[in-house]
Amino acid sequence: MSGADGRKPIVVGIDPDPAKRLALAWAADEADRRGLPVRLVHAQGVPTGGYRSGKTQPSWEQWNRTLHETGVEVLEGAVAFVESRRPTVEMSTLLAEGEPAWVLREEARNASLVVVGSWHLSTRHELFTSASVSLPLIAHAPCPVVVVPEPEHTTQEPAYFVVGVDDSPHAVAAVDVAFEEAALRGANLRALYVWHPPLLGVLDEDAAVRECRRVLSETVAGRTATHPGVELHHEVVRGHPVQVLTEASEHALGLVVGARGHGGFTGMLLGSVSQGVLHHAHCPVIVVPV
Numbered sequence: 001m002s003g004a005d006g007r008k009p010i011v012v013g014i015d016p017d018p019a020k021r022l023a024l025a026w027a028a029d030e031a032d033r034r035g036l037p038v039r040l041v042h043a044q045g046v047p048t049g050g051y052r053s054g055k056t057q058p059s060w061e062q063w064n065r066t067l068h069e070t071g072v073e074v075l076e077g078a079v080a081f082v083e084s085r086r087p088t089v090e091m092s093t094l095l096a097e098g099e100p101a102w103v104l105r106e107e108a109r110n111a112s113l114v115v116v117g118s119w120h121l122s123t124r125h126e127l128f129t130s131a132s133v134s135l136p137l138i139a140h141a142p143c144p145v146v147v148v149p150e151p152e153h154t155t156q157e158p159a160y161f162v163v164g165v166d167d168s169p170h171a172v173a174a175v176d177v178a179f180e181e182a183a184l185r186g187a188n189l190r191a192l193y194v195w196h197p198p199l200l201g202v203l204d205e206d207a208a209v210r211e212c213r214r215v216l217s218e219t220v221a222g223r224t225a226t227h228p229g230v231e232l233h234h235e236v237v238r239g240h241p242v243q244v245l246t247e248a249s250e251h252a253l254g255l256v257v258g259a260r261g262h263g264g265f266t267g268m269l270l271g272s273v274s275q276g277v278l279h280h281a282h283c284p285v286i287v288v289p290v
Contacts, residue, residue: 008112008143009039009092013104013133014078015117016042016070023117023148024078026284028086030146033184036112037090040078042071043103044096071095101136108141115146118278134278138259144177144288146254153282156251158231160188163256164245164273165234167215170258174288175219178256181286183227187253191220191234194241212236242276249277254284 012027024040031038044067075093082091096103108114116134138145163178165171175191182189193216195209213236224232237244249255257274274287 007036008110009037010034010113010115011039011041011104011107011111012115013100013117014040014042014074016074018077020117020150021081022150022152023115023146024081025085026146026148027113027115028082028089030113030115030184031089032086034112037092038082039092039094039107039111040075040082041094041096041104041107042074042078043098043100044068044071068095101133104133104137105140108137108143108145111143113144113146114141115148118147118149135275138274138278138287142289144286146284146286147278148284149282154251155253155283158188159185159253160190161185161254161256162190162192162245162249162252164241164258164277165191165193165216165219166258167219168258168260169290170260170288171219173290174256174258174286175223177286177288179223179227179230181254181256182230185253186229188231188233190248190252191216191232192245192248193234193236194244195236195238196240197238209236209238241273242280245273245277246280246282249281249283252283254286255281256286256288259287259289 010027010031012024014024015021027038030036072095075095079091079093082089094103094107104114104116114137116137118134134145134147138147161178161182163174165175178189178191181187193212195212197205197208216234216236220232220234224230237248245255245257255277257277259274274285277285278287
């Protein structure tokens, strides 16, 4: 929900494990930079058992009471963390029943950003853990979604962001967000157009690369006037977009991509490139809808 002054909060999904605080830290720092409130959301799924066989299963009332008490403790711990890290940031909390992806999608309707955490697991395991929240959330959220990996990665100086560019409308929105994020942190920006030659090749490869450079230049044009403090570097790189963007962002402050570029199949809710970098990038990934 928006504040009384109309400011849309940064919504962050709270992990029940107090050791996993990087997403919460990212959200608190971003709220402080932007002068926005932060909304801490802990969603409790529907009861699915989990009690040892042979023991008497507690009643629904007792189960719900225990679950509620645990959720309150989780949120209280998250509030204490933000208060100690960014004491001037305004906060609100929500303890909700329902699947986390659905709850966060609803909260995204009135949010400036939604932030969630992610652990780098095998693809098979991620389908049932962090990705089961981030993928459906990103596919439907009307605002940018930030996926912050655990454990923390190493950045390098000078600090920089990376943004993936193609000739889709999502790339324009991604570039806008990337410039804004870089400006907030006094960081540089690397804008990359990754040219992936078709399997059958092209008749004139030089012409194809020139067209990529034209699109890249036009997409980033004019942004440096709006953000004069951001040092921009842009280049066309040959290779697979997921691999190139992942390698380029290894020590970046963040990687910004559009939710659906031309790397996916028509009709997909989430592009193959954005899905790929979510699985492989070691820095925070900001996925931007149009």
